[in-house]
Amino acid sequence: MVASGAALGVGRRPWPRVTWQRSYTAALLAVTLLALDVVFSGGTFSGIQALGITNDALPLALAAAGETFVVLTNGIDLSVGGVITLANVLAAALAQHGLGNEGVVAAVALGGFAGLVNGLVISYARIAPLIATLATGSIFVGLALVVLPLPGGAVAGWLPGATTGSLGAVPVSAVWLGLMLVGGWALLRRSQFGVNVQALGGSEPASWSAGIKVVRVRTAAYVASGVCAALAGVVLNGLTQSGDPTIGAPYLLDTIAAVVIGGTSLAGGVGTIVGSVLGAVVLSLVSAVLLVSGLSTNLQYVISGGIVIGVLLVQMQLWRLRGATGARPRRAARGGGGGKL
């Protein structure tokens, strides 16, 4: 890794460089995989290929971006799969009754409500996020089966175009991904909410004593995750032009994987949405590369898993380098009492 000296020492402006470093891993992987994709497809890269990759990446990137808020607060949201499914079937079912627009709005609102439930259960019932969201996720999947027991439903007329279409040669989904990169950066670096989320994950007692409304920030992070997961479900409705009560399940682990590949620490406090979006792109590229290389696409899970471990190893190495120069020193807690020599 290119761990530059400035990122390690107390030099001028080390702060933007350290954060850049974290998402850089995902960017590097994405570029490498893209190059592999081009090589395997004989030196060409068609618009269709690009469309396939970005369409595949968009829902995952949305879910991962939302998950990033939660992970930054040192929590985890395992209900994203359930929320994706529920939003997806709700939008599809309402569209079938001619309520396409209402379906999209209802799905997103439901995602926000799901996040609110998560946040409140975690904050007030003090149930560990892992368990709380695992349970609510199961409830959401169950509700989805009630709404739409079998794949089917319809889609709002404009939705496929807004998700899978192209603007000239540029896939619409690529535009959305680009907007998410910019918006994600701005949200974390330029909004009080973003700073609060990072502060909370960095140290809850410190945030609290600094006057940050911890419960509100944490709940907002889960709401953000719920809304983003619901958007992912709506996008999947646009992509498949139908609803499917099993569609969200594979997204759960991929979402976490994208966040981790993107360089966000599962211990909270550090990470970027940019990284998570790139992480989602990396995972989509893995299956794209396998597809063009002629290897079985079933290998994608093996490779994705390997990438997650590899990224974590790299990050630990970076952390160790950093620790050698400026880790948090612990204050020696010396007892009082007289008679010291």
Added chain:
Amino acid sequence: MGVVGVAGVGEPLPPLPQRSGPGRADAVVPRPAPGSAALEARAISKRFGGIQALYRADLSVAPAEVHAVLGENGAGKSTLVKIVAGVIPLDEGEIVVGGEVLHLASPRDSQAAGVAVVYQELSLIPELSVAHNLLLAKLPKRAGIISMARANRLAEEALAALGLGYIDPRSPVRGLPLDQQQMIEIAKATMVRPRVLVLDEATSSLGGAEVERLFGLVRSLRDQGTTVVVITHRMGEVWTIADAMTVLRDGRTVGRFPVGAVSQNEVVALMAGQDVRTIFPEKPALGAARPALELRDVRLRPDRPPWSLQVRRGEILGLGGLEGQGQRELLAWLYGTAKGTGTVLMDGRPVRVRRPSDALRHGIVLIPEDRKAEGLHLELPVRWNLAMATLRRRSHFGVIRMRAERDFADEAIRRLKIKLNSPFDAASTLSGGTQQKVVIGKFMAREPSVLLFVDPTRGIDVQTKFGFYEMVRDLASAGATCLLYSSDTEELVGVCDRVAVFCDGVPARVLQGEEITQDAVVAASFAVVEAAG
């Protein structure tokens, strides 16, 4: 036992008897008339599990005064600060700032009342930049968008005003040295222009120059009308910076004086609350018992000459001297966790200890220094902690017999006089000294013949120390051989039958009987060069 004022758990603590001397000097400073004080804490009580951290403690600070709060570890200083800051709720009493009774549900409430606190533990967020930390909840925004340029400029100005212009507001806090982090913490507190600034042990990680700068800052804040409360146990600082002081002991306010009115010695006596002599258990006369533990030709450091030492049954041998002279190494070697050469004989028979399991088999037990990390499962009940080391003895085919476990734990609690509400209290709710007793209780079931103590009372309050010393003496009288390393000379002098003063891996001088005085131990520690020859 009656010497100490610790009452049984579960009942309210009786007020301390009125003391003569400085205790009455309360009258010397008339308290500010009610309502005129900048900050007042009235009859604050707070209990954590089995520990009464504060009992009707009072604090009254006049406007534009630098007021020191003094007390030993565990006296309740930090608890009082946290209550004033709204970090922890109080059980009883009230906090009054500027004549107004505050209802503190969170730190926001105290901040709104103009109280800013610099905590003992750093409360910065390491991954965020200095500017972020300084302005955290109030970053400058335009149309909801944070302007980092303005934030950095504001932070830069604030840092420069405190003479900290050399700190880059853009650097993450994580990379900065501890003293700089501490100064940033102080900058953060003063940025809100508080009416009352509380510094909780703010100087403990600062060097001389920073302390000077901090004191300069405190003075200028006071001159501008800010009230400053300084929590410290550095006596000298109080006389340098404070106008008045409040002394806490065992969660009670035991005195309030202007700085000129009392001497440092008087304040020390008030903080300790008892004559040092009386807190140690009596040393019985040791007969000419055969040595229970014999060390022959020991070399802890290869370049030093070998030495030998004998310890009798029932004896408490102190290991003294400056820190790092081989005392810890000796205990670790005896326990099989450090290297060394030599022969160990127990009751005349040589034993080989290469790892802790060997030591335990031979009845050698080491009470670790870091009881929280090495000795206890903090979240588990005391009863389980006690039973844990010897589960197999009370199991049938791997199934633990609950009744045997209960009897065993109750017996240990009784014998070691462990103060509890219930044996099901989590170990984390106990005070340091009581925790230390639980660690010892855990090993007692093995009926050890040799106990190795590594600085056992570090960070333990005076009251609990006494109970601890008494327990060590009881164990020795029951036939155990104790080796006690302590960084506290007073403790060595008070507790031990003999004291071996170490220098560079060798016991340079062994003091016994009347020879053991604080002066002699200190002298031996420093006069080691000739003594070690």
